[in-house]
Amino acid sequence: MVGVKVFLGICFIVVLSAAIYFIRNRKTVFGGRTSDVGTDSPAAGNLRMWMVILVLIHAAAILFITILEL
Secondary structure, three states: OHHHHHHHHHHHHHHHHHHHHHHHOHHHHOOOOOOOOOOOOHHHHHHHHHHHHHHHHHHHHHHHHHHHHO
16 A cells, blocks of 8 residues: 555645646746737636646545545
């Protein structure tokens, strides 16, 4: 069980670091109008940002609960 906890701990750290990266660089990642997508709006970028943040929060919560229950 120790190996599983270590693996899940590493996954938890990866998820948290991805969340921190997206939060710090949200203007460049979800900025809205880019040269690739001409019809993209800032509202669409904001929705994409919140979808990614919610997925990361749920993944971190599930990993944390799993680590505690093992």
